[in-house]
Amino acid sequence: MELPFPTIRVATNSQQYADQYHTSLSKIVSVYMGTINMQITNPYSQNFDFLDTVQFYISTQDQPEVLVAYDYNIPKGLKSINLAIVPGVNLKDYITSDSISVRLNAHINAVPAPGTQVLSSGNFHVTANPLN
Secondary structure (H helix, E strand, O other), rough: OOOOOOOEEEOHHHHHHHHHOOOOOHEEEEEEEEEEEEEEOOOOOOOOHHHEEEEEEEEEEOOOEEEEEEOOOOOOOEEEEOOOOOOOOHHHHHOOOOOOEEEEEEEEEOOOOOEEEEEEEEEEEEOOOOOO
């Protein structure tokens, strides 16, 4: 069964990040997805056996939705999975906006236990020129 999750809007805080590293948004050259991890945090006995495939998308108000990570063959028994990153997707125009929208699409083969909680985390590889 295909299970689309609702889109979640997230502030990028990219201006603060640029300031912290002594650069500006206009000096950012490229931004690539580094990693995306999904981990079941509750209940302890739950694993990802209910999940066959997962796709992770990013969009903005001005940029189209783009697939950035996926796993099309999730092994059984795992409580944590690292998604494969789609190579060559430069997210500069996404991350330099005020916010991004993230969406997860999944194919499940069973209903997870009631109260199942999944924590997703990720990082970006940013290349920017310094102000000086």
